[in-house]
Amino acid sequence: MAQSTVQEPEVTLELALEHGLNEEEFEMIKTRLGRVPTFTELGVYSVMWSEHCSYKNSIIELKKLPRDGEHLLVEAGEENAGLVDIGDGLGCAFKIESHNHPSAVEPYQGAATGVGGIHRDIFTMGARPVASLNSLRFGSMDNPRVRFLLDGVVRGIGDYGNSFGIPVIGGEVYFDESYEGNPLVNAMSIGIVKAGETASAIAEGLGNPVIIVGASTGRDGIHGATFASEEISEASEAKRPSVQVGDPFTEKLLLEASLEALQTGAVVGMQDMGAAGIACSTSEMTAKGGQGMLIDLDKVPAREDGMTAYELLLSESQERMLIVSEKGREQEIIDIYEKWDLHGVVIGEVVDTDRVTYMKEGEVKADIPAEHLVLGGGAPQYVRETKKPDYLEETQNFDLGSLEHPADHAETIKKLLNSPNIASKKWVFEQYDTSVRTNTVNYPGASDSGVIRIKGTKRGLVAKTDCNGRYVYLNPRRGGQIAVIESARNVVCSGGRPLAITNCLNFGNPYKPEVYWTFKEALGGMGEACLALNTPVTGGNVSFYNENPNGAIFPSPIIGMLGLIDDVENHTTTPGFKNEGDVVIYIGADRKGLGGTEFLKVIHGLTKGDAPELDIEFEVKLQNSLLEAIQSGLITAAHDISDGGLAITLAEMAIHGSKGAELSLEEVSGDIHEVLFSEAQSGVVITVEADNLPETLSRFQKAGVPTHVLGTVKGVVLNIDGIGELAVSEMSGIYEKVIPNAMDN
């Protein structure tokens, strides 16, 4: 037997602390094992019990979210992603995940592997990815480091997704100083699978072989999950080696081979390898099956010689999967992977214990009850201390009435169009392949949400990612509600019925009571909104420790909303003005309140006041009646009111349609600054053909939704009575150039 040449360090409390475990957790491990863990076992525990893998500080709260619904095919947390029934015998798997910390230190690879990881979560369920979205948050664009991060992140997302061949159909990019040094990179993938052909992440059946497939295992990304579970600091630069390196070509091979392997019927279970690599996939599959697994690490195809058990188990080398196949049929699986020039190697089998046992050079290196390692099993679960943050008193009581607003509204509209948060993100989206797979109906940018048709059916899928972190910062509960409500409103404006959400909860350090208070409040708000809209939570991801030396980021629960369009050819709706003579109508709630608006930030440099007003019950009425009007064929354009208020909604409709309008705001009561720039919820601007005006108005009135006729689509100037004349070409000129000017000069 070969002698191990590496001397393993002695396992002590100090070493456990260095691994990110606390004293109590170290005791739990010793008690359960009945001995001091080996060095390898300590490594496995440390990643499996890291925040990233165990959700130890969030799972109790997550379980309070509404997770049931008629459309759900698997329960939240059961599999790698949520699965929703979309009719025609098809299921839709979808999920959003963060890759914030790696992207902060190595934006290109950090973002690229984020995209790779989320697609793997989808195809490991047997679904073919068909679309992706992403939500990005950065500091101020004035900062050269921010421009470097934006450039790298966009290239990373683009190069990975473009090669892998999945269109980006939507997303958002948002800038605020609070994200300085800790950008958010959240990627969402959507896949389609025939009902009944899904794969499960389970290891069962005594003697069934365990096969590792895909790329070989190297020393990259060791302790990536642990790195993701601590705050970014000046020392983070030294953690660059814990960022993985992506290879989209290998991922493409892995996708095609895995979907082909599933067709054989010989696959018992399949799990992708992301955080904590072999350790995580083997223990999670084993715990789910309730049996044991014996793994011979010497059989793992390694990229370099001399890798220890510790390194092999913890490596986060990308583009790998674990498969449990039916005994005797392993060669069928291996042949398929070899056809695609990938490894397929049997490294172990399902055994009659309840443990994961890892061998190396004939020695047992780790032997742990699988259930003890995993989320929902023996992994710790904490209730954290909460405290309402002091700043809320100050921000919510700030006297907005004391501010003097500029009188030239047309000038203010131009200033808002010049804000990177409102300006066109074309510079970003044009670097992503948005049309590959020939399904994209609504592209990023000129639509409220992305739409793809589902080939072979009349239906379409709609998706939107959304969250205004400023609102959540100013009022965590209402901000959480708005994140859900607004993403649903976007889906409705595109002609879809909201079905379910996935979420990526980006917050600061959960051990800070103020952070945890906002976390709980925001989740509470999300849950209320999900219940009201009947859009259950299907899963997602929690990213804590998003902080920079100045404190936590804006709490940012990013919502990925999935919707369905019954008749994609006829119901898909876009915001641009369409036809000369169409009537422009504002439907919805009073435009009041300037708290948390882009107006306040751009004109006064303030993030103050309360989050915008929201009446959830009214919002549901608005969304239902708008969807019915769209389905009846009445609506020629629809655009929701969000950042920048009614004024910017109108400007964007003109810009996207390359048409002007003659409008008056007389019918909309209230202070003119609030009418123009309030971000109060439950507001949408629609256009209809003049002949359809009476029917449209009576429909909304019957539904209890106030309507305000603003004027008609006309010419090439947006002329708002008493506000000013804005040439569409001038507005477009401002809107389109902000980000290219900052990035390409």
Place this chain on the structure above:
Amino acid sequence: MATFGVIVFPGSNCDHDAYHAMKHVMNCDVKFLWHKDTDLAGIDFLIVPGGFSYGDYLRSGAIARFSPIMQEVVKFAEKGGPVMGICNGFQILLEAHLIPGAMMHNQKLRHVCKDIYMRCETTDSLYTSGLEKGQIFNIPVSHGEGNFFISDDGLKSLQDNDQVLFRYCDANGDLTEESNFNGSIDSIAGITNTGRNVLGMMPHPERAMEKILGSEDGKPIFESILNSLSVA
């Protein structure tokens, strides 16, 4: 009726798009051909689709030209068989020397995916015989290396032999600096070989076949091809 073949390299990602366009929109017979195949299975027309053939971490198409199937493609093309390379397919055909020239990174060194306009420059080819000279097409592009380059002599030869089939233009059909978004020499979007049986083009006509996707401008090109094949 002609049978179409679509080559599948392991990193092809527009293979299914080309298949869908020919099979379900144009109602043709279509077969996939695996990159390790050494037989073209009797097809009449070959499409080398877009994607990232073998990852393209080196120069796009540089490895693909050595694949088993490409040896057959070269023989097929040399015998006059029609071969259409779209995007990565164009890059591969350049590397295989079936058409002259080379690709550089886009002028701004970024991937560009958007709808562009291109203009038909000659009707003298099986791909364009059914089009009109000067006809304008609104078609998507999506590439990082589409900046076509060729020597002065090579360019003169392309021009003298009427080998430029498509040029990038604006909505009015004018050639402008802005419309030539990737910096290609002479605004070249697509060229043919001297035998006029091989086409390489960067824009994706197979993505512009259905109204629901925003443009049907790709259809006349495939109609022209079908018409030429049925006459031949």
